[in-house]
Amino acid sequence: MLKLKNISVAFKDNKVLDQLDFSATEGEVIGIAAPNGTGKTTMFNVISNYLKPDEGKVVFQGQYEYKSEKDQVKIYQGLTNLPNQDDLFEDLSGVDHIKLFANMWNGKKKGIQSIIDELNMDHYVRNKVKTYSLGMRQRLCFAMMRAADSSVMLMDEVMNGLDISNVSLISDKLIEMKHEGKLMFVASHLLENLDIYADRVLFLRGGKIVHEHDVNNNDETFIKLELNPTEYENFIQKHDVPENHHYISKRLLCIPFSTLPSPDQMEWIEIALEYNHDELDISTLGTLEFYEKYYHDISYIRN
Ligand SMILES: Nc1ncnc2c1ncn2[C@@H]1O[C@H](COP(=O)(O)OP(=O)(O)OP(=O)(O)O)[C@@H](O)[C@H]1O
Numbered sequence: 001m002l003k004l005k006n007i008s009v010a011f012k013d014n015k016v017l018d019q020l021d022f023s024a025t026e027g028e029v030i031g032i033a034a035p036n037g038t039g040k041t042t043m044f045n046v047i048s049n050y051l052k053p054d055e056g057k058v059v060f061q062g063q064y065e066y067k068s069e070k071d072q073v074k075i076y077q078g079l080t081n082l083p084n085q086d087d088l089f090e091d092l093s094g095v096d097h098i099k100l101f102a103n104m105w106n107g108k109k110k111g112i113q114s115i116i117d118e119l120n121m122d123h124y125v126r127n128k129v130k131t132y133s134l135g136m137r138q139r140l141c142f143a144m145m146r147a148a149d150s151s152v153m154l155m156d157e158v159m160n161g162l163d164i165s166n167v168s169l170i171s172d173k174l175i176e177m178k179h180e181g182k183l184m185f186v187a188s189h190l191l192e193n194l195d196i197y198a199d200r201v202l203f204l205r206g207g208k209i210v211h212e213h214d215v216n217n218n219d220e221t222f223i224k225l226e227l228n229p230t231e232y233e234n235f236i237q238k239h240d241v242p243e244n245h246h247y248i249s250k251r252l253l254c255i256p257f258s259t260l261p262s263p264d265q266m267e268w269i270e271i272a273l274e275y276n277h278d279e280l281d282i283s284t285l286g287t288l289e290f291y292e293k294y295y296h297d298i299s300y301i302r303n
Helices: 040-047 069-077 094-104 112-118 134-148 164-179 191-197 229-238 262-275 287-295
Strands: 002-011 014-024 029-032 055-060 079-081 152-156 183-187 200-205 208-214 222-226 246-248 252-256
Touching: 002 040, 014 040, 014 055, 014 208, 029 164, 029 191, 040 152, 040 183, 069 079, 079 134, 094 112, 094 134, 112 134, 134 164, 164 183, 164 191, 191 287, 200 287, 208 287, 222 262, 246 287, 252 287
Parallel strands: 029 183, 029 200, 079 152, 152 183
Antiparallel strands: 002 014, 002 055, 200 208, 222 252, 246 252
8 A cells, every 4th residue: 555665765864764564455554663763754754745855755546646637636536634832823722623634535424523522622623722731732633633533644652642541542533533444654663662553663773674574463472581782691501592592681591482392391491590580571572672782782873
């Protein structure tokens, strides 16, 4: 449904995206977990045609590109960006905003009240935006995008300003929307939350996707041991740790477990119990751990 083909973007000598190649299909939530300044917004801007890449192209539904005006209109009809809170009109009501987006994208006009209800907005949505709190504004931004009902949605920090119960509410909506067949890109700093609704999580570094975490097929378990660098060095001297282990953030050793034959598993359990004083952690790796792995040294980021 959406392909990024060898996208490169540089601002002077700052190469922000470097031959980025990626495709996604309907019914997927693509999470993007990356520290500030790694190029998430730039990537969204290229997808939305706010920014022309130096190289490469974006292709929608296997045929539409930002080449002709006709194609652009087709793409814009199927694409929305989560509005920014700063873009809201203070003297208009929430309902006005939701209707505006529904009209502009020819979206769910009939379903506006159900969107309001499902996001618990009924008690405030007819008041002017200037009376709203941060969380109320953020739910409105989400409701506007939901009302536009486009097939592709780009969301930068969708959970911005939301409390725990609203994070959970929006997470449920994202899952519902992917079952409706939407393709959604969600950049978020709430890493563990991404594992709840994302299908794949991309890790951007140096302008490239350095890792793609497949959340749905994540059944490989690891024995996890908290070890400082000296303990880690001693450990790998003493034990024959498989090469494909991870040592994350100079604190966490993850030894592949489920891929080992049973006798080796037993042996590693005994070793782990010896080190961790009878506590055993055997689990999968989540977005948070990959984040620590790839961004432990973030000094390369320029801003
Ligand atoms: N218009 C611009 N001119 C010059 N440099 C830019 C421009 N836009 C972005 N950059 C630079 O590109 C890099 C990536 O910026 P971008 O906004 O894409 O990052 P981000 O991952 O979205 O960050 P954040 O999480 O802070 O929003 C940064 O080094 C930034 O300074």
